[in-house]
Amino acid sequence: MKKQNILDSLDLAMKICNQAGVDYADIRIVEMSDEVLKVRNGLLSEIVNSKNLGYGIRVIAGGAWGFASSANLHSQEITNTVRRAIQIANASAMKINKRVKLAAEPIWIDRWATPYIIDPFKVSYDEKLQLLYSTEEILRNNDPRVKSAWAYLSIAKEHQWFASSEGSRIEQEIVRSGAEIGVSVSDGNEIQRRTFPASSGQYLQGGYEVILGLKLKENAAKTRDEALSLLTAPPCPSGERELIILGSQLALQIHESIGHATELDRVLGLEANYAGRSFVDLEKKGRFQYGSRYLNIIADSTMPQGLATYGYDDDGVRPERYHVIKEGVFQTYLTNRELAHNIGETRSRGCNRAEGWQNIPIIRMPNLSLAAGDATLAELIADTKDGIMVDGIKCWSIDQYRYNFQFGMEIGWHIQNGKIVGPVKDPCYQGITPEFWGRLVGVADEEHWHLWGVPNCGKGQPGQRAEMSHGTAPSKFSKVSIGYKQA
Ligand SMILES: [Zn+2]
Known part of the structure; x- marks a missing residue:
């Protein structure tokens, strides 16, 4: 044309x-x-x-x-x-x-x-x-x-x-x-x-x-x-243990338990498909303890290479970088021009996007990343007495309020007394969103930080696909309920 x-x-x-x-x-x-x-x-x-x-x-x-x-x-x-x-x-x-x-x-x-x-x-x-x-x-x-x-x-x-x-x-x-x-x-x-x-x-x-x-x-x-x-490999041992989550698995954890939970249309009940509501009600803005002080979640559709990087969203809004969670405290929601006033904000956060030309834009996650910490992965492992390190998404489920979840991974590694003992098969873990993030005790540094792309996030009715990225570094959680599940 x-x-x-x-x-x-x-x-x-x-x-x-x-x-x-x-x-x-x-x-x-x-x-x-x-x-x-x-x-x-x-x-x-x-x-x-x-x-x-x-x-x-x-x-x-x-x-x-x-x-x-x-x-x-x-x-x-x-x-x-x-x-x-x-x-x-x-x-x-x-x-x-x-x-x-x-x-x-x-x-x-x-x-x-x-x-x-x-x-x-x-x-x-x-x-x-x-x-x-x-x-x-x-x-x-x-x-x-x-x-x-x-x-x-x-x-x-x-x-x-x-x-x-x-x-x-x-x-x-x-x-x-x-x-x-x-x-x-x-x-x-x-x-x-x-x-x-x-x-x-x-x-x-x-x-x-x-x-x-x-x-x-x-x-x-x-x-x-x-x-x-x-x-x-032996099956992943069950019980409450330390957990180190790597790469794309941590990206999915952020996507499901923080990203979707902070989309304002879901919080307001205007969208409820695909496990669509949220426990992060309006009372929580600016005060809710979403996780430990290590939890810093930054929305940024201006960063290089993110799948949700753009000059403008489909409302014609130029996006900015902002904290969704700062030192564990929930700051604000993902919004568009229509809904921003519901949380007392005068400008949209630039999150309105549509799949293609045949759909109406709805609130979609921007790039949403966990800020790097100051540990190395070797330090996180060395500091682990009895834990599991996991990678590779296999299956997951989360309730309709984004509160109670479980994830199964492709591979785990058993760590004992600061050393990797060997691989374990079919690891899974479960948790309650704020309790789980409250047990975040260490995040690896910039050198270990990578941007992971989600090419197929589904939302809306009729269903729409959207793309976004989540930056993560290997992160350690104390006392997570870990188990063994054949998918
Ligand atoms: Zn999604």
Whole structure:
């Protein structure tokens, strides 16, 4: 689509909205490009190459929202789509108790783009498949115990144009790249699994250099050998023990027990799908002890390489860096322009995002990270008398208030008297969110801190997918209920 046509479409939609005298309107034109390549057991098992372009129009009329979308950019269809959004708003206005009021936001005219070195869509299939085939071969290693071996990569480009009736005009181009390798192994009695770098893949914003930087091939043998070692490893010992959580597992713990719990729409009960409410009620703002003093959680959609890094959210709000939890004390919620006033804030926290063009934006997590501490991983281990260190997400559940949870991991290591004794299989742990975070007694330093990408967070009805990152460093918890669970 030509750039001038896009700009004309933005102008046309806003002109009709202004003529109709709506309270507010915006349009987002989004072009999505996705590619996935997957090799499994020596064969190319999946190839996705998709592209779509469309637009969503939001209006506030009579104090109520209306939304309509279309993939047809002809001027007559844009006109029809705008009118449909206005009709929906007018119909909704007959049933509202409170008029929608948006928090103020400056008018922005800007362009923002992910910095990258190698355009992943310009790297040849030959080169990408060569990487996947050669890595998968090392994983499989012609070992009969390896029942399944896989390697995949996934790239996406999201080009968006936003215009609002307030006068903002924003263009953004977001590029995300990621990959995963893994094996399932069995000795005939049981099945074990190990993945690298993370069990739903590791993703960052950036180009093909992100995938090269994961060093998939270099880590294939270790990934396979760890899976095989689990076949003869003892079960994870049960009981209350010290727990060290590594990498992507800690990212998921933050995502589920802090991220979703602090989304303001869930706190207010406006969204309740996918374990959707929250125990973090409005009374807790600024005073609730969410965890120990080591717990510092920072929201930051301005940081380099985060999956939820952007110049502006889908409300046209420029994000900022802020503490959600500071030294264990809960500070504030994740908000959008519509809901910010519910917690006495005059500006949105920039968390409103939609999947593609055909969905209405809802509150989505920004990049949400645990600040690094000052220990080394070796120190955390040396200081552990009897504990388990865990890595690799396998399964989890959490209640609808984000309060009581359990997680199962791919691998654990038993630590006794400051030394790793060996791997243990099928570890799991459980806890109650504030008690669990209250037992955080040490966080590793910057050198051990990594940003982990969540490419598939589900929320809303109709369901929407969103991406975000969580920075973590290995962290130690005292007295956690640990057990053994075969998934
Ligand atoms: Zn999620």
